[in-house]
Amino acid sequence: MGLDFLSALGDRIQLVDTVSSWQEAVKMGGQMLVEHGIANPEYADKMIAVCQELGPYIAIAPGIAIPHARPEDGAKSFGLSLLVVKQGVEFGSHNDPVYLVLSFATPDKESHLEFLRQLATLLQNVEDVARVIVDKQTPEQVRSYLQQVITSQSNERR
Amino acid sequence: MARNTPLKIVAACGLGTGTALFLKMTIDDILKKANVDAIVETADASIAQAVSADIVVTAQDLVELVRRNPRVKEIVEITNYGNLPEIREKLLDAVKRLEQS
Numbered sequence: 001m002g003l004d005f006l007s008a009l010g011d012r013i014q015l016v017d018t019v020s021s022w023q024e025a026v027k028m029g030g031q032m033l034v035e036h037g038i039a040n041p042e043y044a045d046k047m048i049a050v051c052q053e054l055g056p057y058i059a060i061a062p063g064i065a066i067p068h069a070r071p072e073d074g075a076k077s078f079g080l081s082l083l084v085v086k087q088g089v090e091f092g093s094h095n096d097p098v099y100l101v102l103s104f105a106t107p108d109k110e111s112h113l114e115f116l117r118q119l120a121t122l123l124q125n126v127e128d129v130a131r132v133i134v135d136k137q138t139p140e141q142v143r144s145y146l147q148q149v150i151t152s153q154s155n156e157r158r
Numbered sequence: 159m160a161r162n163t164p165l166k167i168v169a170a171c172g173l174g175t176g177t178a179l180f181l182k183m184t185i186d187d188i189l190k191k192a193n194v195d196a197i198v199e200t201a202d203a204s205i206a207q208a209v210s211a212d213i214v215v216t217a218q219d220l221v222e223l224v225r226r227n228p229r230v231k232e233i234v235e236i237t238n239y240g241n242l243p244e245i246r247e248k249l250l251d252a253v254k255r256l257e258q259s
Contacts, residue, residue, distance in 0.1 A: 054172030054203055055219030060180075061240035068176050094218065094237055109175055116180045123240025 002078055002111035005118040005150055006143070008104070012036060012081035013139035022056075022091045022098070023048050025083055026067045029103030032081035039105040040074030047073075047103065051091075059093035061123045063130035064100040075105035078112050084142060086134045099130040118150050165196040165253065168209050170216040170224065174202030180239060181215055188246045194253055213252050215245075232256060 002008075012032040019025045030044025046069035051058055059065040069075070081103045088097025102119075106112040122129060129149055136142045167189075169181035178200040189196050201209055203220055210229035221235045232252040236245055 050172060057172060057177065057217035057219040060177055060217070061238045064240075066176055068173070070173055071175070104176070106175065109179065112175075113179070113183075116176075117183060119180065120184060120240075124242065126240045 002114050004114050005080070005122070006147055008078060008112070008115050009080045009082060009143070009146075010036070011139060011143070012079070013084070013142050014082070015084045015086065015136065015139065015142065017085075018087045019085055019089050022051070022065075022089050025085055025089050025098075025101045026051065026103065029067055029081050029083045029101050032083070033079055033103060033105050036079065038075070038077050038079035040076065043069055043074035043105055046070070056091040056093035059091040059095040059098055061126045062095045063088075063098055064095070064102060064123070064126050065091055065093075065098045066119075067101065067103045068105065071105075071107050071109075075107045078104070078106045078115075080104045080115065082142070084133055084136070099134050100126075122146075122149060165194065165212045165256065166210075167196050167198045167213045167215065168201045168206065168211040168230075169198060170201040170203070170206035170209075170214055170220055172203050172220070174200050174205065177217065177239060178202070181236070181245075184239075184242070184245055185215060185249060188242075188249055192246075192250055192253075194250075212256055213249070215249060231259075 026047050027044050033039040047067040050069050083101040088099050090096045169178045171177035182198050182200050185198050213232045214224045214230045215234040234248045234252050
C-alpha cells in the first residue's frame, strides 16, 4: 500500500516558466527529493541516465512524465516531487510537450502502490488537469487543486 | 475456444517498478471485468527481452526490444497510459487473436 499521492508529495511542488532541457527538468525534480532526504544526491543523475538508456517512455500520457530510477540507485524512502513547467518541455516522446514532471523515489516495489492507483485516476483526464495547473501561481494552489481532482475522481470510482 | 490454463501477460517498462506496475493494476482490472483468466506479471527491459509470455504490454520505446523475443506471442503497445479505452481495446484484441490462433 504505502503513502497516498498527496502525503507522498508533501510540499515538494515547484513552478517554473521554462527549462533548458528535459534533463534540467528531471534534475530539478530529483533535487527536491534529495533536499528532503528522500533520495541520495546521485539519484537525480540516475533518473536522467535511465531515461537516456531506455528512451522517453516515462512521458506516460499527454503532458506528464514520471521520472524515477531503481530503488538501489539511491532511494531512501518513498516520496514524490512535482515540477510544473508552464511553457512545457520536450522529452522526445509522442506525449510532448510535458508540463507536469512528477518525479519519485521508492525503496522497494510496494511503497508506491497507493500512489500509482491514485495516479491512474489523475491520468484519465490529465490534459485538462495540466491545463489548469500551468495557470496556477503558487505551490499551495497547485496542491489544493490536485487534492480536489484526486478526491472527486476517487469518489466517482466508488 | 476455451482455455485450460490462464494467459500469461507481462507488463513491461524500463525498470519494472513504475509504469509496469501501473500497467499491471490497470490490466488486472480490465481482465477481471472482461472475465479473462490471466496471470499478470511485471518486468523490466532485460526480463522483457527474454521472458516467455502470451502477451507483453509495454510502451513504444520497448516494443522493438520485445519484438526480438521469440517467446512472446502478442505485443500490445500503449501510447497513453491514461487512456483506459485504448488499453482495454488493444489488450482485448490481443486476447481475441490468441483465442483464434
